[in-house]
Amino acid sequence: MIVVVSYEGEDHSDAVCACLQRAGRELLRIDLADFPVRNRIALRWRDGAAPQYLLEIAGREVDLAAARVVWWRRVRGFDVDPAILRGQHRAFASSETGQAVHGMLDALGCAWMNPRLADEAAHHKPLQWTLAQQVGLQVPATLVTTRAEEAQRFVAEQGLGQVVFKAFLASIEEWRETRLVTAEDLGRLDLLRLAPVIFQRYIPGVDLRITIVGRRLFTTEIDARHTSYPVDMRMVVGEGRAAAAQLPADIEAKLLALQDRLGLRYGAVDMRRTDDGQYLFLEVNPAGQWLFAERLSGLPITQAVADHLCELDGPAAGP
CATH class of the missing domain: 3.30.470.20 (ATP-grasp fold, B domain)
Incomplete structure (x- = not known):
């Protein structure tokens, strides 16, 4: 079984899942946002028996112990029940869910693309x-700093117009393009105290x-x-x-x-x-x-991703 940890509408995993389905592979797609409310879990350890990692998804019960490969691909956060109103209680519910769900996934003795902790x-x-x-x-000459004087020195060494600055992560909510440092930017370097910035030779x-x-x-x-x-x-x-x-x-x-x-x-x-x-x-x-x-x-990249998952999954089950 190939387990895809992603969400419906993530176009890359949608495309690969379509390939896997055409190949007749057993496929389970898990959206972390469905925990803890919509996807229910029961994890069991008993003397003399293999652990069970049971998931109830849309009325179907699956034991994740049967997974032969997990594809960890762009995930969403846990969706805590809206009945929990207080912030610290919501944070506790999310933390407890993470301990259980991430621990369950990390315990799977199968191949990963990519291993969750390595990916992080x-x-x-x-x-x-x-x-x-x-x-x-x-690697181009690079500086990460919260110190205005360091940034000033780096730009002086590389030359104005020869340095870009950029964010560590470009999220949909806080997307920022890579930009050349301008003379106007040099007048705002005191803002570096608020968060580290990447400066790099263009x-x-x-x-x-x-x-x-x-x-x-x-x-x-x-x-x-x-x-x-x-x-x-x-x-x-x-x-x-x-x-x-x-x-x-x-x-x-x-x-x-x-x-x-x-x-x-x-x-x-x-x-x-x-x-x-x-x-x-x-x-x-x-x-x-x-x-x-x-x-x-x-280039046939989508098919290559599907093929690699199939290779990790091993021979397909017979009819």
């Missing part, structure tokens, strides 16, 4: 940059979105250099020239080594290729999107 850690960019350097990837070049599925790499190059916003290709995906591309073998090997160090089976990597042929690592998103890259390049 791999979202942290300081860890990514450190490990990327250790495996031999080149690297002109062609964007590379590298989708890694198991040991396979699918590279889409997007040339946004002559678009209306070359600083952040996400803003102008439809304007730039895009095509499938091939990475040098040594870069592929280093990216796979990084995935191994992070404990990931899936990752969406962003890099820049300069005009003189340098490859610079920007980040890896363990839950990154690929449908736009697939549409632009024609």
